[in-house]
Each structure stands twice: as structure tokens, then as C-alpha cells.
Amino acid sequence: MKKAGKIILLVLLVLIVVGGVIIATTPTKKLLSFLAPEIDNIRVTDTRIGEETATMQVLMDVKPSLVSTFVDSVAYQFKLYNTTVAQGQKSFERDAQQQQQTIKFPMTMNHNTTRELVRRQVKEGEKVQAHFEAYADVPFFGRQKFDIDEDLDILIPALPGATVSNLKISDFGLDEMEMVMTMNLDNPNAFDFYIKDMKMTLNFPGKMSSVGGTVKDYLVKARSVTPIHIPAVADVKNPVKTTVKTLTGDQVWPYHMTTTMVLEPKSKVVGTIHLDAVKTGEVNVVQQVKNILETKKEEKKAEKQEKKEERQRRKEEKKVS
Template identity: 70%
Template sequence: MKKALKIFSLVLLMLVVVAGVVVATTPMKKLISLAAPKIDNIRVTDTRVDEETATMHVLMDVTPSFLSTFVDSIEYKFKLYNKTVAQGHKGFERDANQKKQTIKFPMTMNHNQTRELVRRQVKEGEKVQAYIKAYSDVPLLGRRMFTINEDLDMVIPALPGAKITNVNITDFGLDEMEMVMTMQMDNPNEFDFYIRDMKMTLNFPDKMHSVGGSGKDYLVKAQSLTPVQLQTVSDVKKPLKTTFKTLTGDHVWNYRMNASMVLEPKSDVVGTIHMDMVKTGKINVVQQLKKAKATEKAERKAEKQEKKEARKKEKAE
């Protein structure tokens, strides 16, 4: 029994000596980095996209190491293809009821700087390079900084493209005009998304103002183009003057469209996206009216032919 106790004591002493040698010969910075908390389950939520920027919240689950505890603040920088796409810092308050820490911080990207990088990432599957400094109180050692540099499988949503491809005037009166605009939605992302709610205002300066929307949900497939129909009703300004000028040569009208929509991705790592956009262009009103009239005439002719064939069928029976 005494012999076994002596052997156990010697082994324990050897372990303490080895641990002491390791600690003494390993730089403190490296020791602390080995005790850094683990970050995983990264996802993006609360995204808002406009013409120049995309703002979103990044969520990460934090698993403490044997030394680290609650992470009270971080400094972060994210890169794509070695180019910075977002950076900042954020502090956190401890929640007594929180069993596992999930940190949430804002990220803002400028489309002019990141649009092509993010679209390229979608095609090539490039990982996001994360450079994070996490601050935490460590027992006996006090407040410490943990450096976490990792390549992350993080999905950054790319800005969908939108282009007006057709404007169809369905009715033109003295004080009102009805139109159907076709917008081609370009989804460069690796996930499908639904357009749940799309509203728009359309302004033809000095001529008319209109409001409208999609009227239904649309599913836009990943990496594809999808046409979206927008119906509008317009109030004509100075009806008689506008109509006269249009009929006597003012055929081409400039427009400015402001649209907002809610996109719901079919993805577990990207949440709802709120998107605002501004589009400008021009349409030939007279040309569109002629097209609408020709379409109406063809529909009446087809209806007349259908009734004629129905009568023939009745007589034959």
C-alpha cells in the first residue's frame, strides 16, 4: 500500500514538473490562445439592403474553454479574398439565465466595395476570413484577450439585381392610367427566396404619380432570373394638358420607381431580408398605348371566334 502511494506521488510530481516546464517554456500569448473560446453556428439575420449598403446582424454561439468564461466584448474584421468587407467592435451584457452564450453584433457592407466579392464567393464557395479579438475575465489571470483567426463557412447574402424589362399600359383615361410593369429579379445567391411583400411608388415628373405592388408572393430560384409583375394605378396631373402634349409629340416619359420588398430566404443561416431600391428609366407612352389597343383588339377577335365556334357546335349537336 505504501509502495503504491509512493509511486502515485512520484507520478503526480512528474506531471506537475512537466506541466511547469511546459508553462515556463511556452509563451503566455500562446497559452492564452490555446484556451480561447470556440465559436460556431454562424448565421446572418435582420438584413436590410438599400442602393448603397447592406446592414445585418451576425449571430455566433460561444463555447467557453477550460479557462475562458463569458465573452464581454469583441473586435472583429471579416475579409473576402483578403479584402475587408466589414469591421467593428461590440460589447455584451451577461444574462443570468443564459446557459450558452450567443453573441450578436451588427455588420455593414458597402455594395460598391463588396458587391462583386460577395457574388464571386457565391459562385466559388470561398470561405470568409474572420479576425476576432474576444475579451474575457479568466480566473487567477484577470481580464484577457483571446485572438481567434478562422476561415468560416459563413453565408453573406449577395444583393439581388432588379431591372424593369417591360411597361404595359392597360388603360389610359383623362385622369387615370393603369399599367403592368415587369421587373426581372436576378438572384445570385445559392439559396431560393420568396418575395413576400412588394410595394412601389412610380413617378412620372409633372405628369402622374402612381402606387402599386406585386399583389402575390413570388419564388425566386437560386442563381436565376424571375419576372415579377407589378400592377399600378396612376393619377394623371393636369389631365387635358398631359393628354394633348402626349398626342402631339411628347411620347417618351421619364420615370422614377421606389420599391420596397420583404425577401424570405429558404436557408437556415440567412434570415429575412428587407430590401429598398430606386430605379429610373423611360417609356414610349404612345407606343405602349398602340400595343395595348392591338392586344385588346386581338382579345375581342379571339372571343368572337370562340363564340362563333360554340354556336356551330350547338347546331351540329
């Protein structure tokens, strides 16, 4: 037993000496790289897409090494095709009840820089190059900076395209106008999403304004264009004056439309997206009113024909009986 104890003690001493030699001869920077925490399960949530920028929250799980502890701050840089698409830094406060550290920081991208890069990533499946400078306390070394470089399978939401393909007036009166706006929503992303809520404010300057929205959820497939129909009722400003001007030549009305919508992606790594869009265009009101009258005329004609055929059918039935 004594001999076995001596052997075990000797082995431990050898391991300690070897470990000390390794530590003494290994550069501190390289040694610390082995102690760096691991970053995992990166996902994007709370995305808001506007005309110029997209902002989102990035969440990451941090797995500490054997000796590294809580990450108290991080500087980050994300690249696509070697082009920086987002960068920044964030500090974090320790939560005593937190079992596993999950850090969350904002990321903002400018569409002028990222639009085509993100669309290209969707087609080619390119990974995002990420560089992190994470700061944490390490026993015996104090507060240290860890440089972490990773290629991430992270989906950066691409800006959906929205174009107004049609504005159809369904009814026109002296004080109000009913219409249906058709918007084509182009989804360039690799995931489907639902439009859960969409609101529209449509303004014909000096003539009328309206507020409308979707009455059902729409499923927009990945890499596809889906038409969205938005009914609205507009209140006419200065009805008599507007009608007279329209009938005497003011036929084409320019419009300014703002829309807000909530998108729910069918993806585990991309959360809710809020999309704001501004669109301008014009509509020939007189031509639309003519179309309404023609449609009503055709409907009445079809109704009369249907009644005529029904009467004829009844006469023939009486003759048979």
C-alpha cells in the same frame, strides 16, 4: 494501502511539478492561446440591402475553454480574397440566465467594394477569412485578449440585380391609368429565396403617381433571373392638360420607381433580407395606348368571329335534327 496512497501522491506531485515547469517555460501569449474560447455556428440574419450598402447581423455561439469565461467584447475583421469587406467592434453584457453565450454584432458592407467579390465567392465557394480579438476574464491572468483566426463557411448575401424589362399600360383614362410593371430579379446567390412582400411607388413627374405591389409570393431560384409582375393603378394629375400634351407630342414619359421587398432565403445560415431599390426609365405612352386600342380591336374581332362560328354551329345542329 499506505504504499498505494504514497504512489498516488507521488504521481500527483510529479504532475504538478511538470505542469508548473510547462507553465513557467511556455510564453504567456502561447499559453493563453490554448485557453481561448471557441467560436462556432456563425450565421447571418436581418440583412438590409440598399443601393450603396448592405447591413446585416452576425450571430456566433461562443464555447468557453476550461478556464476562459464570458466574452465581454470582440473586434472583428472579415476578408474575401484578402480584401477587407467588413470590420468593427462590439461590447456585450452578461446575462445571468444565459446557459450558452451567443454574441450578435452588426456588419456593414459597401457594394462598390464587395459586389464582385461576393458574386465570385458564390461561384467558387471561397471561405471568408475572419480575425477576432475577443476579450474575456481568465483566472490568475485577469482580463485577456484572444486572437482567433478562422476560415468560415459563411454565406454573405450578394446584391440581387433588379431591372425593369417592361411597363405595359393595360387601360388609360382621363383620370387614371392601369399598368403592369415587369421587373426581372437576378439572384446571384447559391440559395433560393421567396419574395414574401413587395411594394412599389411609381412616379411620372408632373403627370401621375401610383402605388402597387405583388399579389402573390414568388420563388426566385439560385443563380437565375425571374420576372416579377407588379400591377398598379395611377392617378393622373391635371387630366385634361396631361392628355392634351400627350396627344400633341409629349409621348415619352420618364419615370422614377422605388421598391421595397422582403426576401426569405431557403437557407439555414441566412435569415430574412430586406431589399430597397431605385430605378429610372421612360415609357412611350402614346405607343402603349395604341397597343391597348389594337389589343381591344383584336379582342372584339375574335369575339365576333367566335359568335359567328357559334351561330353557324347551331344552324348545322338544327339541320341535322
